[in-house]
Amino acid sequence: MNTQKTLLVFFLLFIFCLPLMAQSGAVKVIVNQGNSVSSLTKKEVSDIFMKKNKDTWQNGSGIIPVDQVFKSKTHEAFCDIILNKSGDAVNSYWCTRIYSGRDTPPVRLSSDKEVLEYVAGNAGAIGYISGSAGTEGFNVKVIQVQ
Amino acid sequence: MNRQIHRSAVVLFLALILPVLCYGQQDMTLSNIIYSVNRTPELTFETARSIKVITSEDIWRKNARTLPEVLMEEAGIFVQQTSYGSGSPIIRGLIGKEILIFMDGVKVNTATYRYGPIQYLNTIDLNMVERIEIVKGVESVLASFALGGVINIITKKGPPENQEKNPGGEVFSRYSSADKGITEHAELYGVSKKYRYFLGASYRKCDDVKGGGDIGTQAWTGYDEYAGNLNLDYFINEEKTLSLSYYRLEENDVPRTDKFGSDLLHNYEPQRIQLGTLTYQDQLQKSWMEYYQVRLSWNKQEEGLDRITSDKPDVKRFYSDDQTALGLNIEMVSFPHARHRFIYGFDMFTESINSSREDVTMSTGASKMKRGTWTDGATYKVMAVYFQDRFSPMTWLSVSGGLRYVYYQIGGSESSSLGELDLDGSGGDLTGSLNTVFHVSKKLNFIVNAARSFRSPNIDDVSVYDERSDGVEVPNPDIESVSMFTYETGLKYETGLVSGSAFYYHNSLDNLMERSAGTLRGLAFFDNNDNGIQDEGEPDILQRQNIGEAMIQGIELDVKCQPHRCLTLFGNYTWTKGEDKLLDEPLSRIPPAFGALSARWMKPSNLQPWMQLTWHFAGAQTRVSTRDAGDNRIGPDGTDGFSVITLRGGLSIARRLRVVLGLENLTDEAYKYHASGVYRPGFQVTGAVEIRL
Numbered sequence A: 001m002n003t004q005k006t007l008l009v010f011f012l013l014f015i016f017c018l019p020l021m022a023q024s025g026a027v028k029v030i031v032n033q034g035n036s037v038s039s040l041t042k043k044e045v046s047d048i049f050m051k052k053n054k055d056t057w058q059n060g061s062g063i064i065p066v067d068q069v070f071k072s073k074t075h076e077a078f079c080d081i082i083l084n085k086s087g088d089a090v091n092s093y094w095c096t097r098i099y100s101g102r103d104t105p106p107v108r109l110s111s112d113k114e115v116l117e118y119v120a121g122n123a124g125a126i127g128y129i130s131g132s133a134g135t136e137g138f139n140v141k142v143i144q145v146q
Numbered sequence B: 001m002n003r004q005i006h007r008s009a010v011v012l013f014l015a016l017i018l019p020v021l022c023y024g025q026q027d028m029t030l031s032n033i034i035y036s037v038n039r040t041p042e043l044t045f046e047t048a049r050s051i052k053v054i055t056s057e058d059i060w061r062k063n064a065r066t067l068p069e070v071l072m073e074e075a076g077i078f079v080q081q082t083s084y085g086s087g088s089p090i091i092r093g094l095i096g097k098e099i100l101i102f103m104d105g106v107k108v109n110t111a112t113y114r115y116g117p118i119q120y121l122n123t124i125d126l127n128m129v130e131r132i133e134i135v136k137g138v139e140s141v142l143a144s145f146a147l148g149g150v151i152n153i154i155t156k157k158g159p160p161e162n163q164e165k166n167p168g169g170e171v172f173s174r175y176s177s178a179d180k181g182i183t184e185h186a187e188l189y190g191v192s193k194k195y196r197y198f199l200g201a202s203y204r205k206c207d208d209v210k211g212g213g214d215i216g217t218q219a220w221t222g223y224d225e226y227a228g229n230l231n232l233d234y235f236i237n238e239e240k241t242l243s244l245s246y247y248r249l250e251e252n253d254v255p256r257t258d259k260f261g262s263d264l265l266h267n268y269e270p271q272r273i274q275l276g277t278l279t280y281q282d283q284l285q286k287s288w289m290e291y292y293q294v295r296l297s298w299n300k301q302e303e304g305l306d307r308i309t310s311d312k313p314d315v316k317r318f319y320s321d322d323q324t325a326l327g328l329n330i331e332m333v334s335f336p337h338a339r340h341r342f343i344y345g346f347d348m349f350t351e352s353i354n355s356s357r358e359d360v361t362m363s364t365g366a367s368k369m370k371r372g373t374w375t376d377g378a379t380y381k382v383m384a385v386y387f388q389d390r391f392s393p394m395t396w397l398s399v400s401g402g403l404r405y406v407y408y409q410i411g412g413s414e415s416s417s418l419g420e421l422d423l424d425g426s427g428g429d430l431t432g433s434l435n436t437v438f439h440v441s442k443k444l445n446f447i448v449n450a451a452r453s454f455r456s457p458n459i460d461d462v463s464v465y466d467e468r469s470d471g472v473e474v475p476n477p478d479i480e481s482v483s484m485f486t487y488e489t490g491l492k493y494e495t496g497l498v499s500g501s502a503f504y505y506h507n508s509l510d511n512l513m514e515r516s517a518g519t520l521r522g523l524a525f526f527d528n529n530d531n532g533i534q535d536e537g538e539p540d541i542l543q544r545q546n547i548g549e550a551m552i553q554g555i556e557l558d559v560k561c562q563p564h565r566c567l568t569l570f571g572n573y574t575w576t577k578g579e580d581k582l583l584d585e586p587l588s589r590i591p592p593a594f595g596a597l598s599a600r601w602m603k604p605s606n607l608q609p610w611m612q613l614t615w616h617f618a619g620a621q622t623r624v625s626t627r628d629a630g631d632n633r634i635g636p637d638g639t640d641g642f643s644v645i646t647l648r649g650g651l652s653i654a655r656r657l658r659v660v661l662g663l664e665n666l667t668d669e670a671y672k673y674h675a676s677g678v679y680r681p682g683f684q685v686t687g688a689v690e691i692r693l
Helices: A002-016 A042-049 A073-081 A087-099 A112-121 B002-021 B056-062 B067-071 B459-463
Strands: A027-032 A064-068 A107-109 A125-130 A140-145 B051-054 B077-080 B088-091 B099-103 B129-136 B149-155 B168-176 B181-191 B195-206 B223-235 B240-252 B263-282 B291-309 B315-337 B340-361 B367-371 B379-394 B397-411 B413-416 B419-422 B425-439 B444-455 B466-468 B471-473 B482-494 B498-517 B541-564 B567-580 B594-602 B610-618 B642-653 B657-664 B684-692
Touching: A027 A073, A027 A112, A042 A064, A064 A073, A064 A112, A073 A087, A073 A125, A087 B315, A087 B340, A107 A112, A112 A125, A112 A140, B056 B067, B056 B129, B056 B642, B056 B657, B067 B077, B067 B088, B067 B129, B077 B567, B088 B099
Parallel strands: A064 A107, A064 A125, B099 B149, B471 B541
Antiparallel strands: A027 A125, A027 A140, B051 B129, B077 B088, B129 B149, B168 B181, B168 B684, B181 B195, B195 B223, B223 B240, B240 B263, B263 B291, B291 B315, B315 B340, B340 B367, B340 B379, B379 B397, B397 B425, B413 B419, B425 B444, B444 B482, B466 B471, B482 B498, B498 B541, B541 B567, B567 B594, B594 B610, B610 B642, B642 B657, B657 B684
8 A cells, every 4th residue: 555655646746747848949941942832831831741631732743741850959849839749749640650550750860951951852842950050052942931 | 508508698698789889760660669558659769668579570580380489589578388279478477367468459368367377379360460569567557457568469450561562462371390380371451541451361270299309299289270350440531540350260179288198188179269349549639639549349259178087088078168358448648738648548348257067978978067167157347547647857857657546346156066156346456657768868768667566356266166186276256466566677779780678677476366275165175975074086175365475576688789781680688586485485487597699681682582590598497386396397397498599581572472481490409488388399491481462
């Protein structure tokens, strides 16, 4: 019985302790320079990255979303600001989709530079980089997200 | 010899672990995802538990005959075999009903799972299996009564990951020389935007198996089985899925090998299982409800036993038992805050048992109905509510804590040769766990866990009647739950080149249910003639009682390393020690130290040729309990160690044809797993071919 009480106290302590808020910084959403799109709504970006009924651009070409690695600051910020979810929730979403055979997540790259190179090299690609990262020298453009 | 084996294993193990400083990151692929720890899919590296995921590729490369055999050579899992048609995994020193078997998240265990080793893992057809997830240790919050661990078998649902043809199908054929065993399997599958389906059927047959060395062909080992399964997923929309599945397997004339010599006949006929589920899933993606699932399940298991004992060669006993369980699970996942994930839900199972026995005198044809193994018409109900929060108070710390309250109710009564028996009883208890993961780096996690769990008595514990060589076991309706407190600590690392885990655990068990001297109607013997005196031939009374207290501790190491793009080295090592504190002797059926080391060469080319050399070993187990010493599967001297080398290889042609060949037990070693009643096959050639249509 004492063991149960101890477990209960530990559990309640952890439940009610206030966790630190997620660090959220600005992110830029980028597409290939040749893409005619200049702005998207948050919902459209979210649907693209969650692969929900949004898989072609206006000209009919395929959309290729490219993500950043799980738990990176840029990924956390993108999930928080654009997807309105925590990184854990997005990760859980994709684990469930993979596990149930419904879908697979976008390609995940490990740095802004890799994302810039990927989007520059793929006409249909869309990705995101940290707010402080520059795009000079890459065949990409930043789009407005409303 | 044993010391040399273990020293070599540890040295090789350390050699594999040292390159841990090379970094990479865990991909999000099916092979790196586990469902069974928290009943929601998550990355294996992120979980706080000692786990093993056996993928479809692993299953293909092993080319094993049965599901229990696939678990051999894996870290922390020791597979005891009473018969060639059985396989009872020992995880963390616990066996049988202490290990919870799931099929697609639905409990396979029934309330009549017996004391000690059981054969039911072998009632799941290996050819239907997509992957196997094993969680070692207490699964306290999200499952009831799993003290040793959980084995969740995930069945095939649709086309394989790399299958291009849709709809498509496969035919599979396997042969093994030591038992002249054949397996034939065919499957059809397809997927579209609205549905996914899978339909499979298997037939498996083996003759008596030839052991290694001087063992020769072992009597009472051959049997046959057939199985089928169906899965339908209807994708209502992007978020909602409705799934229906049905599974059935039947084995015929499966002999209990260890009874050869003491019985004239001891065959399970039939051994049948049917499992059906209807599941509704919704990925709502709202902060208050990310995901929920409602699942209905139906689990029917039937077991017949035909038995003739040596002392009554003219009497054939027909035991007939069946259990039907209906289950409901409602489960929800929420992310109420960026750092919290709640998993909570409700479980309910209600089970009914039919049990009978008919003795037929073969010379006269006269038959007599007798009391079956369990109380006929007994019922067993379990209800549970649970809640778990996984949260990260700091970036370097993740914690998951949970509670589960379980209420159980046993019903039934009888008036038989055992007298008036009333099983009615109920109880409830709380299980809880606290798991902490310290993220030392992105590649290295340090884990500390504590959990308290229990297993309530089942129908077998309270109502079994068993005529044994050492006495007659009679029911004890007053028996209570066994409880266990466990703590474990471990490391997990995951890099591009090296991955692995190392865990130490310590279990303290109280109120253990032990079979010991008991009474029936106030007498310590079975008074056949009601004269109040123990006459010759009147056996002692045995009863299950809460008299045990035990400690189990152990180490589990598991590592994988890829020093070259064509070469993968992997291995594992497990050490277990169990003490019966009441009797001050070793705990029964504790496995010896065991492990495996493998080197796999695989060339990334069109044919994808591969070759794998595996050394599988176990030390001798001479620490035996009093009960072990009297068990004909063990004996006072325990079990010898073994060292077995196997070479397997294969290739693939145009993704349409796959072949695997194996030279198993190259040195023809005569060996068996500790506490087993059958020797493993001697040197044999195995082969399988799979054609995609």
